[in-house]
Amino acid sequence: MMRSVGQILQNKRFQDWVVSILGCFFLAISVPALAEHLVEAVPSGMNVEEMELASVGCKDCHLKTDAPTMHENPGVVIGCTHCHGGDASVRAEGLKPDGPEYEKAKAGAHVLPTHPEWWPNSGNPVNSYTNLLKEPAEFVKFVNPGDLRVAAESCGGCHAKIVRAVQKSLMTTSAMLWGGGAYNNNILPYKKYVLGESYGRDGEAQSIVDESEISEERKAKGALPSLTAMPQWEVIAPGDVFRIFERGGEFVRTQFPEIGNPNPFEEPGRPDVLQSNRGPATGARIAVPVLNIHKTRLNDPHLSFLGTNDHPGDYRSSGCTACHAVYANDRSTKHSGPYGQFGHEGKSQSIDPTIPKDEEGHPIKHVFTRAIPTSQCMVCHMHQPNMFVNSYLGYTMWDYESDAPFMWPEKQQYPTHEERITAYRSNPEGAAARGKWKDIDFLKAVSELNSELKNTQFADYHGHGWNFRAVFKKDRKGNLLDADGNQISSTDPEKFKKAVHMSDIHLDKGMHCMDCHFQQDAHGDGHIYGEVAQSVEIRCQDCHGSVKGYATLKTSGPASPKGGTDLSLMRTPFGDARFIWKGSKLYQRSSVTEGMEWEVRQVRDSIDPSHPHYNEASARAKTVQAFRDGDKDPRWGDLKAIDSATDLDALLAHNNDEMSCFACHSSWVTSCAGCHLPIEANWKEKSKHYDGKQTRNFATYNPQVVRDQMFQLGKHGPAKNGRIVPIRSSSALILTSTDINRQKIYMQQPPTAASGHSSQAFAPHFPHTVRTKETKHCVDCHISRDNDNNAIMAQLFLYGTNFVNFMGAYTYVGTGEDGVEAVRVTEIDEPQAVIGSYLHRYSYPDYFKEHVEKNHLELQESHLHHGAGGVTNTIQHRGEYLYTTAGEGGFR
Structure with missing residues (x-):
């Protein structure tokens, strides 16, 4: 029986076959994530004598520490070497710091790295990436007991369930990128993803398997049975239809092109460019998107790795410690809460005399905390594949143009290969090699330019080395507006203070990410998911209620457990009830700033004309009814009809089953x-x-x-x-x-x-x-x-209005009887500024000057393809092909 391609791709046997074939190329043997290297966890019930014995030698040097057990809870009894390893019996009491005997004692007490050149000081190294995997687990544990390779033994004695959940969570597996990238680039045909990132205790890549029994309900909500490692890029055939991956010429003698030695039987004057003289997945006939996933920062190092620790906004550790040990990343008190006072250079404020205070890559204090600020979350979530939560803070990516004179050097830069490589390893955007912000000292001070800027304001964090610009309330013509909708003059020196900064209302109230995303959202529920929404348990109405009534404080999102998590039972890190009713008003207390609380407005109050919080616009939007025969205007505001409705979804036009709250309440979308x-x-x-x-x-x-x-x-x-x-x-x-x-x-x-x-x-x-x-x-x-x-x-409705007006390097012009002309209109290098544009003027001042003064604003490069078979009438550019209509010559 013949079957369509779609039927074949959906066939279970075919899917299993594809996965088995890919299994031949995995970087390591696929094994369940938690089934190997069973190491005994630190016991949770030790006594004070055991704790002291495991710390005695450490205290000879670490005379003071922020928290003896790194836990603020005095009930935690655990010694230094229980978590870190090393030898606490080695003593250095009375030895001169930095003297030979002191250094010998330190070397005996500490666990030393296999590659000391990767660890030049005591701070987290810059851009370590997979170097961490090449160090033995014992050293990784010494540096960071919370790393996921060793967390089961160091943290798992008390937090085993959480550790297992984190190892399967999206913040570790990053399945949303691996799977989305594989599907959208024709690597694998599955929308139910099969790829994810995880490493065993030995640093080898491994599969992740859900050993629990997954209910049918949970499967329907996206739970996956397993994920496996991404195959190596060298052995994956190209999924692209680019012409270069076709067979090519007929006289290929070598697998790779011969530089400067063209084949005389092929096209004269050009060396052979065939990618391989064998089949797909050989030579350079490989899947380029997979190479990109392996080699670029499309996916910033997730919980399996340290942060890059090279810019404000990039400082963090790995595993559990990535979140629970706070680093100085952002000076804004809105973003960092009480941690903002410690700057944004990843420097320590510890009382421990052995920790340098002028060295980057250290947590603020040697303390675990549950009071985690948004700035810590933003280290990973500042990037499109990682949810791009900059918008919560009211920022988006800088466009290279806003206030360009402040950001580009007056003299055009001509970076060498070495300068490019250095810039790109710090900041993956090609434009950085030409801009001022490749200089780390300039980058750190970008937000200090805000008082001088004319067109934008910059954030104080710079994950990846990027700049983020503020988004303000504007009308459709681009004029700044104040809170009342009044236009603000572009020359007003106070315009950015008067304009509404479009941060999320929850941020404005003082909320951090963890005030909405509680323990399960942060750690996972123990199941494996491939989509972010599938792993979230909170919904708006859990806290804000609905048109029917007040909030139940029970979670109801896709990942919520049966019956929901009872939010009323939660406590803040300071021991206070997280939610509290005061009469008919619901209040929430901050999980980051002690003593702060805010009222959680209820939807029902906003639609009730008798309530002080009544809002006519809100009532109209939330109570408007679906049109019925004979209606000329929509009905709204009928609370009796809402309360008595047996089918509320059929009654309301904007009902909860069909509409999300944020479809209307989102002020802007990146x-x-x-x-x-x-x-x-x-x-x-x-x-x-x-x-x-x-x-x-x-x-x-x-x-x-x-x-x-x-x-x-x-x-x-x-x-x-x-x-x-x-x-x-x-x-x-x-x-x-x-x-x-x-x-x-x-x-x-x-x-x-x-x-x-x-x-x-x-x-x-x-x-x-x-x-x-x-x-x-x-x-x-x-x-x-x-x-x-x-x-x-x-x-x-996604039909398009030319709002996304990307202009390629060449623009194609139908020239009638002459055929088709390709005119270069942008720079080939990054940034690919349109020649003669505002961006061109500042990013390529020499080229811009030449364009104006020498070329008199005329473009200089074009390539003419003479028409054949008639006049070229209309053209359309798609991928590598240009489609034309040529009258009698037909469609070409």
Whole structure:
């Protein structure tokens, strides 16, 4: 029986076959994550004498410490070497610090690294990535007992369930990127993902298996049975349809191109560019997106690795300690709470005399805490594949143009290869090599420029070495607006103080991430998921109630347990009840700032005309009823009908089963429509995941079209029962490759998804930009009475309005009888500024001056392809092909 490709891809036997074939190429034998290297955990019931015995020698040098057990709870009884390992019997009392006897004692007490060159001082090393995997578990435990390779033995004695859950959570496996990248780039045909990142105690890649029995209900909500490691990129066939991966010429004599030795039987004057004279997955006929996943920072090092510890916003440890030991990353008290006072350079404030205070890469104190600020979460979540939670703080990626004179050198930069490599290893965007912000001292002080800036304001954190600009309330013409909607003059020196900074209302109230995402959301529920929404247990109505009544304080999200988690039983790190009713008002207490609390407004109060919190706009939006026959205007405000309704979803137009709260309450949505990943075959670089080996090909990645004014709606997947939610572009790669002959073998090409469609994928998204006044209004989603919002409607439904106006390096012009002309309109290097543009003026001042003064604003490079068979009438550019209509010559 013949079956379609779709039927074959959905066939269980075929899927099993594909996975088994891929298994041949795994970096390590796939084994269950928790089934190997069974090491005895630190016991939880030891006495004070045992604790002292395991710490006695340590105290000879570490005379003072912030918390003797690193736990603030005095009831915790545990010694230094119980967690860190090492030898507490070695004594250094009375020895002169830094003297030979002292150093000998220190070497005997400490666990030493196999590669001391990777650990030049006591702080977390810069850009360590897979180096951590190449050190023995004993050293990793000494440096960080919370690392996931050893957490089962150091933390697991008391927190075994949590450790097991974290090892399977998305913050460890990163399955949403591995799986999304594999599907959207035609590597694997599965939307139920099978790839994830995890490492065993020995540092080898491993599979993750859910040993528990997964209920049918949990399966329906996205729970996966297992994940396995990403295969090596060298052995995966290209999923792209780029011409360079075709068979090519007929006279290939070697596997790789011969530099400067062209084949006389092939095209004259050019060396052979065929990627391999064998089949796919040999030579350079490989899956470039998989190479990108291995080698770029598309996925910042997750919990299995240390942070890169090289910029404000990049300081953290690994595993449990990545969250529970707070580092100085951001001076903003809104973002960091009480930790903001300690700066943003990752320096220690410990009372321990052995810890340098001028050295970066240290936690603020040697203390575990549950009071975790948003700035700690942002170390990972500042990037598109990692949820891009910058929007919660009211920031998005800088566009290279806003206040460009402050950010680009006055003289054009011509970086050498060495300067480029140095810049790219610190900051993966190609533009950094030409900008001022490649200088770490300049980068650290960027936010101090805010008082001088004309067009934007910058954040104080710089994950990846990036700059983030503030988003302000504006009208559709781009004018700044104040809280009342009044226009603010662009020349007003106080304009940024008067304009509404579009941070999330929860942030404005004083809330940090952990005030909404409690223990299970942070650690996972013990199951394996491939999608972020599937692993979240909280929903808006759990705290804010609904039109029917007040909040029950029971979680009801996709990952909530049966009956929900009872939020009323939770306590803050300071011992206070997290939620408390005061009469009919619900209050929440801060989990980061002791003594802070806020009222949690209830939806029911906002629609009740008799209540002080009544809001007419809110009542109209929440109580508007579905149109019935004979209705000329929508009915709304009928609370009796709501209270007596047996089918509330049928009554209301915006009901909870079909609409998400944040479909209306999101004030803006970030959208990244195109990241450019150029690959340089002549440059060697280490993989940032798995084995860390050094091979050919170096890739940067560069945001091309970043928008904060777009708003699009769609339906969520099964995790949210198909509710209407905001949609964003977050998987929109375009690829360029320079081969070993320094030829561009393809340029700015989008890959193809496993479905056969474009890889320019859209995804449901919670923007984290909730506001109460700057919300979406009726005409943002419905045709206006004046019929003047057609373009807004087109964008809403993803039909496009040229808002994402990416311009490639070449623009193609149909020239009638002359054929087709390709005109270069941008720089080839990053940033790919349009020649003669504002960005061109500041990023390439020499080239801009030449364009104006020498070329008199005329573009200089073009390539003419003479028409054949008639006049070239219309053209359309798709990928590597240009389609034309040529009259009698037909469609070409």
